[in-house]
Amino acid sequence: MGSGPPTLWEWIARNWDTGRADSIRNLLLDHLVMSLTPVLFSLLAALPLGLACARWRRLYQPTSGLMNVIYALPSLPVFMLLISVTGLSQTTVIIPLTFYGMAVLIPAVVDGLASVPDHVRQAAVAMGFTPARRLLTVELPIAVPVVLSGLRVVAVSSISLVSVGALIGQGGLGGLFTRAYQNPFTPPVIVGIVLVVALALVADGVLVLAQRLLTPWVRARRPA
Amino acid sequence: MSWLTSFLGWLGEFFGDPANWSGPGGIPARLTEHLEFSALALALAVLVAVPVGLAIGHTGRGQLVVVVAANLARALPTLGVLVLFVLLLGTSSIWPVIIPLVLLAVPPILVNTYEGIRGVEPELRDAAYGMGLRGGQVLGQVLVPVALPLILLGLRLSAIQVVATTTVAAYTGLGGLGRYVIDGFATKDYSSVVGGSVLIVAFALVVQAAFTLVQRVTVSPGVSRRLKVRQPPARKENSR
Numbered sequence: 001m002g003s004g005p006p007t008l009w010e011w012i013a014r015n016w017d018t019g020r021a022d023s024i025r026n027l028l029l030d031h032l033v034m035s036l037t038p039v040l041f042s043l044l045a046a047l048p049l050g051l052a053c054a055r056w057r058r059l060y061q062p063t064s065g066l067m068n069v070i071y072a073l074p075s076l077p078v079f080m081l082l083i084s085v086t087g088l089s090q091t092t093v094i095i096p097l098t099f100y101g102m103a104v105l106i107p108a109v110v111d112g113l114a115s116v117p118d119h120v121r122q123a124a125v126a127m128g129f130t131p132a133r134r135l136l137t138v139e140l141p142i143a144v145p146v147v148l149s150g151l152r153v154v155a156v157s158s159i160s161l162v163s164v165g166a167l168i169g170q171g172g173l174g175g176l177f178t179r180a181y182q183n184p185f186t187p188p189v190i191v192g193i194v195l196v197v198a199l200a201l202v203a204d205g206v207l208v209l210a211q212r213l214l215t216p217w218v219r220a221r222r223p224a
Numbered sequence: 225m226s227w228l229t230s231f232l233g234w235l236g237e238f239f240g241d242p243a244n245w246s247g248p249g250g251i252p253a254r255l256t257e258h259l260e261f262s263a264l265a266l267a268l269a270v271l272v273a274v275p276v277g278l279a280i281g282h283t284g285r286g287q288l289v290v291v292v293a294a295n296l297a298r299a300l301p302t303l304g305v306l307v308l309f310v311l312l313l314g315t316s317s318i319w320p321v322i323i324p325l326v327l328l329a330v331p332p333i334l335v336n337t338y339e340g341i342r343g344v345e346p347e348l349r350d351a352a353y354g355m356g357l358r359g360g361q362v363l364g365q366v367l368v369p370v371a372l373p374l375i376l377l378g379l380r381l382s383a384i385q386v387v388a389t390t391t392v393a394a395y396t397g398l399g400g401l402g403r404y405v406i407d408g409f410a411t412k413d414y415s416s417v418v419g420g421s422v423l424i425v426a427f428a429l430v431v432q433a434a435f436t437l438v439q440r441v442t443v444s445p446g447v448s449r450r451l452k453v454r455q456p457p458a459r460k461e462n463s464r
Contacts, residue, residue, distance in 0.1 A: 072432040074388030077421030080405050084227045084418070156298045163301035164392055167406065177307045181396065186311050193304040200299035 011187040022175055028195060030090070031172025035159040035199075037094050042101025042154060049102070050109025051135075060110060067103035075100075075164050083168060093165040100161070101154040108150025112143030145218070148211045155203040160196055173199075231418060238404075238419025249403070251423065258400035258427060261393075262386045265322055269329035269382060274375070277334045281341025281371075282363050290338045297331030302389050310396040321398045325389055329382045336378025340371030372443050380435035387428050401427060 006014065017025045053060040078096045086092045116139045124134045163174025171178070176192035212219070238244060244251055280286045305324045313320035344367050352366040368375070394402025404420025407413070 069429065069432070072384045072428050073425055074384075074391050074428050076388070076391050076402070077405060077424040080409065080417050080421040081425075084231055084414070153298065156295070160299050160301045163303050166303060167392070167395055168409070171303075174301065174303055177301070177304045178395075180311065181307045184311055186308070189304055189308045189311060193301060193308065196301045196304065197296075197299045204295075 005185065006187070008187045008190065012191060015188075022179070024173075024176070024191065024195075027173050027175050028199075030170075031159070031162055031174075031196070031199065034090050034093050034165065034170070034172050035097070035162045036155075036203075038097035038101050038158050039151065039155050041094070041098045042105050043151060045098070046102050046105030046109055050106045050113070053106065054110050054113040064107060067106055070099050071103040075161055076167060079165060079168050088169055090170055092168065093162060093170050097158050097161060101158060104154050104157075105147070105150050108147050109143065112146035112150075113139055115146055116142045141215070144214050145211060148207055148214070152204050152207045155207060156200040159200045159203060163192070163196060234415040234418040235422065237415035241415075244419075254399065254401050254403060255423070255427070258387075258390055258402075258424075261318070261322065261325070261390050261398060261400055262383070262431075265325035265329050265386050265390070266379075266383055268322075268326045269333055269386075270379070272326070273330045273333035273378075273382075274337055277337025277375075277378075278341060278363060278368070281338040282359070282367065284342075287338075290335055293331040294335045297328060300328070302328055303392055303395070306389075306393055306396045315397050318398065321393050321396055325386060325393065328389055329386045332381040332385060333375075333378040336374045336381070337371070340374030340378075341367050343374065344370045369444055370447055372447065373439065376435065376439045376443070380432065380439070383431050383435055384428060387424075387431055391424050 012024065015024050017023050020026070049063065053063050073096075075096055079092055082092045082095060086095065120138065120142065121134070124138045129138065163171045163177060165171035166174030166178045169175075173192045173195050176188040180186065180188040180192075247253065277290075280290055302324075305328065306321065309320045309324045313323075341363075348366060348370065349362060352362040357365065390398065390400050391402035391405065394400055394406045401420055401424045404416045405424070408416030408420060
């Protein structure tokens with residue numbers, strides 16, 4: 001080992017798996033948990049709420065107004081205010097991100113259901129589908145592309161937003177940014193940015209793939 | 225409900241302290257700083273993003289720039305970008321912090337300006353040309369007014385983003401309301417953390433409301449009735 005500061009690759013090799021909580025590997029795992037849990041929860045919450053808004057139109061205006069307000073709240077002060085309720089835990093980061101996700105997904109579900117052509121809905125009714133069966137087998141599948149494009153936005157922004165949590169000690173890879181700032185040293189920042197962007201790209205790619213698998217008719221319609 | 229009482233206690237302590245109302249660390253000074261930094265970053269971002277978005281939308285050239293900017297902006301962690309710029313450029317002036325603020329503010333405006341111009345119905349564009357307007361006139365008199373709701377949406381999203389990022393930038397030494405939160409957290413002064421957080425949230429909501437109001441006032445009524453983005457019933461009326 002030479003003297004002087006380690007190079008980028010030396011630094012990565014030395015810090016990848018040190019067995020401590022702040023090794024790059026553990027931060028990466030924390031980051032995945034903290035960013036993907038909100039994606040899942042916001043989808044689970046947005047589906048029924050979006051359905052309700054599509055069914056009872058009057059609900060949509062106030063709901064989307066509220067979601068607009070929530071979306072405008074900066075994450076850092078929201079984390080800070082939540083600390084007094086949930087403490088310095090991952091939950092403090094997960095809860096606000098879930099709400100940001102819902103702010104994107106509820107309109108996506110409503111728009112997705114609105115994208116079902118009227119004649120398709122009528123055909124399903126004419127074939128004797130019950131409302132529940134029509135929703136599950138006709139309307140929701142047709143809504144998938146719009147909902148999934150919302151989900152892609154949520155996944156990518158949630159992955160990048162988690163790092164702000166580092167300012168309350170719960171930021172996954174964001175911890176690399178605070179570490180780099182405290183003892184001025186660039187390799188951790190570069191590693192952190194690259195890993196966060198890479199995670200976001202992978203998540204985006206997985207969702208694009210999911211859309212292809214879930215909506216085979218979109219490709220089948222095109223002549224080969 | 226013990227957290228509620230301590231929460232209210234911290235608020236009272238923060239806003240009741242006369243020392244918090246004067247001097248360079250007082251609320252008026254910090255609020256002004258926050259407003260100045262955010263406005264500066266937003267203004268610079270508008271200067272870059274609106275002309276580029278209009279040009280790309282109008283000519284159809286350079287669309288890849290928009291796609292890349294949109295995706296990268298969402299994926300880039302703001303804290304990381306801020307720290308990187310400060311480590312590379314030092315802290316001798318506020319520019320190492322302002323530059324990343326501007327960079328992160330550009331994409332929402334760029335993307336929405338572009339989408340707005342692209343989304344104008346081709347019939348409308350053709351009619352304008354048919355009436356003898358030139359390229360620049362079509363853009364200025366037809367495309368921009370029709371695209372205005374989306375352009376302003378981009379401005380609002382960008383403003384929200386800038387207010388939030390300015391808060392985070394207090395970590396890398398920028399002034400503004402974020403100072404209360406960051407410094408208070410470091411010194412375990414929770415009245416400062418809670419009071420500062422409430423101030424920032426209120427500030428963000430005022431900014432949001434102001435931009436919504438601007439949108440209501442400036443968009444031509446004919447346009448706002450037809451081009452309600454993200455509102456499916458309007459689309460139905462359209463196709464009738």
